[in-house]
Amino acid sequence: METDGHDTKGRILRAAYELFYRQGFTRVSVDAIAERAGVTKRTIYYHFASKDDVIAAVMEVQHTYLLRQYQGWVNPSSCTATEIVADVFARLRIWADAPDWLGSGFSRVSAELADMHGHPARRAASRHKAAVETWLAERFSATGLGDASQLARQIMVLIEGSMSLALLHGTTEYIGSAMAAAQRLVDAAARP
Incomplete structure (x- = not known):
């Protein structure tokens, strides 16, 4: 942090x-x-004002840090959607392989506060995930893909799902499987 x-x-x-x-x-x-x-x-x-405000402030600081981290995962010379996906999932797998990895704090806070829809930390988590998705869409759009927003949303589902399953089962194989699925989505999106 x-x-x-x-x-x-x-x-x-x-x-x-x-x-x-x-x-x-x-x-x-x-x-x-x-x-x-x-x-x-x-x-x-x-x-x-409250512990809830502390949680929300932590999430806001983490948002800035983690968005930069995601952006740093993609090699600046990666100019195709295939390269972008490979970069993101390879770095995600490295992150998840760390012995102290406990998954995404944004996903975890959303799960912990699932019944508190208006909680400031849930709103911060939603903003963060939307910002990552927007960033992915912008990167995919820059490669010339037509429906970059839809692809970014699908990739976000794979990122989130693979992180959850990697945490649950204690193996990053799910992240590798998600990367393969993401590559198939990119291939399909690239076809005319």
Whole structure:
């Protein structure tokens, strides 16, 4: 998580992110965040109105960081949809192979807060996933594909599904299978 390392709010957000990612969003208390950040609970409430606001702020910071991460996964010289898909899924597989990988925090918060549709963290997760999809559509469109938005949506389904199954079953084989399916979608989209 990227924040300014010298400010109190940044320390709170960094501590909250570390705890949320490891333990889940609903299980982490404000007391635990305060202890991890080395601040008082009162200090947290000085910067944030509620724990929900802390969660939403963490998601906003993560959005910027992770969108840049996704964009960095695609080699700047990759100029075909096939290359873009290969880059994204190869890097996704590397990320998921890390021993401390617990899946997408945006997907996890949405699952944890599934019954709270208006929650600010769910809205932040929705904005993030939509931004990744838009970025993919723009990249696919730049390759000359006709229905880049539809392809981007289909690829997002494969990304999300493969991450969930890789986490559930503890194997990145699902990400490899999703990449193969994505390549078939790209091939079909490229046909006149």
